[in-house]
Structure formats: structure tokens, C-alpha cells
Amino acid sequence: MSRLDSFIRRLEAQRLMLDWAAAQIAGRPGLVLELGLGNGRTYDHLREILPERDIHVFERDVGPNPASMPPTGRLVVGDMATTLPAFATRHGRCAALVHVDVTTGVPQRDRILFAWLPEHVAALAAPDALILSGWDLEHAALVAVAPPEGVSAGRYFAYRRAG
């Protein structure tokens, strides 16, 4: 499969996963955390499908499409290795949904480069919260759940926060 095909499938999987997650968390209180603003595409989708939710976005190099800039107070600027634990200190296990879109595009590299990330995600996820990621997260408190129909195995990952 060409990288173009792979990229298209990744975006299709992202949309399916985000739509599915929005339905899954209906009726559950909690913040939505978007890890990686980038161009702002998935943030824009999240705010469209979850208009009532408080969505906080984490990013080191802020430069999205101007139409997708989060409002003041909802963008946490800095290295997530620092900003995520600081946010957890202030808000505790506050999130109903965490979308991990921090990636180099190479999952094998991400697992090593972002080995510190799953711990911070687990510390922010409320009991039974849903966590989505483009690469597999390894943490004892994150229990893998099957992605929705249409997302092939290994394309995108979903977890529930145990306990």
C-alpha cells in the first residue's frame, strides 16, 4: 500500500474512531483532551461532534489552520512531558476522552520516543474513560477495547481506563 493510501486510511480511521468515541462517552461527565493540535483537523472534528464538551488541547509548536485555533484557556502550550503532569496536578483524573495524536508517523518509533506518555494519560483519565491512539499504548491501567467496525486491527487503538 502506498503511503498516500495509508495516510487516507489513517484519516478515515480517525474520523470513525472519534465519532464512535463521542457516542461512547455520551452521558458521562468529563473533559475531552486532545494531545497534539498540529493542523487542528481532529480538534476541529471533536468540537463539531462534541459541542457541549470542554476540550483542552496540548501542543508544543502551535501553528494550526487559523480556523482551528482553540479558545484562550483551552490550549496548553509546551512539552507534554511537563504540561500533562502539571494539568493532572490541577485537575486530577478529569477526562472522559483522551485522543492521543502525538506521532512521528512511525508507530515503532513513537512507542520509544513517547514511552513516558501512557503514564500521564492514565493519570488524567477518569475511571472507565476512553482513550484513542494512533499507536499502541502500554500501561497496566489501560485495557484494550475493540475499535468500531470499519477500523482494521492495528490501524488505530482504543482503551478503557480501568478503575
Ligand SMILES: C[S@@+](CC[C@H](N)C(=O)[O-])C[C@H]1O[C@@H](n2cnc3c(N)ncnc32)[C@H](O)[C@@H]1O
Ligand atoms: C500528528 S500531529 C497532530 C495532528 C492533529 N491532531 C491534526 O489532526 O491536525 C502531532 C503534533 O504533536 C505535537 N507534539 C509532538 N510531541 C510533542 C510534545 N512532546 N509535546 C507537545 N506537543 C508535541 C507536534 O508538534 C505535532 O503538532
